[in-house]
Amino acid sequence: MALIPTHRPRRNRKSEVIRELVQETNLATHDFIYPLFLTEGQNQLVEVKSMPGIFRYSADRIIDEIGVCVELGIKAFAPFPQIKEELKDHLARESANPDGLYLRTVADIKRHFPEVVLMTDVAMDPYSSDGHDGIVDAESGEILNDASLEILGQMALAQARAGADIIGPSDMMDGRVAFIRDVLDRNAFQQVSIMSYTAKYASAFYGPFRDALGSAPKKGDKKTYQMNPANRREALRELALDEQEGADMVMIKPALSYLDIIREVRNATTLPVTAYNVSGEYAMIKAAAQNGWVDGERTMMEVLLSIKRAGADAILTYFAKEAAQVLRRG
Numbered sequence: 001m002a003l004i005p006t007h008r009p010r011r012n013r014k015s016e017v018i019r020e021l022v023q024e025t026n027l028a029t030h031d032f033i034y035p036l037f038l039t040e041g042q043n044q045l046v047e048v049k050s051m052p053g054i055f056r057y058s059a060d061r062i063i064d065e066i067g068v069c070v071e072l073g074i075k076a077f078a079p080f081p082q083i084k085e086e087l088k089d090h091l092a093r094e095s096a097n098p099d100g101l102y103l104r105t106v107a108d109i110k111r112h113f114p115e116v117v118l119m120t121d122v123a124m125d126p127y128s129s130d131g132h133d134g135i136v137d138a139e140s141g142e143i144l145n146d147a148s149l150e151i152l153g154q155m156a157l158a159q160a161r162a163g164a165d166i167i168g169p170s171d172m173m174d175g176r177v178a179f180i181r182d183v184l185d186r187n188a189f190q191q192v193s194i195m196s197y198t199a200k201y202a203s204a205f206y207g208p209f210r211d212a213l214g215s216a217p218k219k220g221d222k223k224t225y226q227m228n229p230a231n232r233r234e235a236l237r238e239l240a241l242d243e244q245e246g247a248d249m250v251m252i253k254p255a256l257s258y259l260d261i262i263r264e265v266r267n268a269t270t271l272p273v274t275a276y277n278v279s280g281e282y283a284m285i286k287a288a289a290q291n292g293w294v295d296g297e298r299t300m301m302e303v304l305l306s307i308k309r310a311g312a313d314a315i316l317t318y319f320a321k322e323a324a325q326v327l328r329r330g
């Protein structure tokens, strides 16, 4: 006689109500941080080719867009600027210009929506004529760590002055969290947080983002500062340093090929953990959905849920608005 199973996990899946009762992880709109692309000019709303549904907004148009998102329950945003080529230089000087596109718009958003949380990006690449996150030595081509810290510190300070709630250093220079914390504290910005890009990998998944901002490196790659995708222990080392240096939150980037790292970091720290579901991850799903090869909405929700299940508390994602609409429908 065939053996009858005594253990039946399927009993916990037998109805929608039971499945919901035993559900271990939930997604909510307040988990999302929505990255936004800013561009110069008036009345600009330009779709990023490789990111269907994602636009570059001029300063005047971003206010309406944020209004729509706030109405949907999205309360945290991460703006990134597309800087005109003629404003770029080797030292990314435009990054500390309070009247430039980025800082002006950050201040304007905070004026319109004081309750909204803005996480500003610290890295030289959008403003650098070299397209690197740090200073490039003209002769050797080396990325100069300690000289870059001065620029990153001034950038962070200028962002705090413009009203940033969270500083997000995405540059991967050594010691930048401590350096930025010190600059902020000495200038009475003790209340401004730092979310460190703790484990940011040298990933091929950033392609559409670099297209959106025109920020790709002019020469070489980012492998001397971003992490080797092969490494796991190194993420824990970066985590330990960020904790010592005073990071308030830590981030893993990208998310999907690095779910193991998210889990590893989650288990190793009491700090909040976030993950950046990056541009290439968004583009892949959009492309497949447009071809009818996957169900775009279900794939999106599954991917976001998997990032939370891996251990992320919050997710930076280009899907924020669409997922918020799905969550609202229930």
Ligand code: PBG
Pocket: 121, 122, 123, 124, 125, 133, 170, 171, 205, 206, 207, 208, 209, 210, 222, 277, 278, 279, 280
């Ligand atoms: C650069 C930066 C990058 C992203 C955020 N900040 C790209 C890079 O390192 O070249 C990528 C985000 C995305 O792909 O969505 N400081």
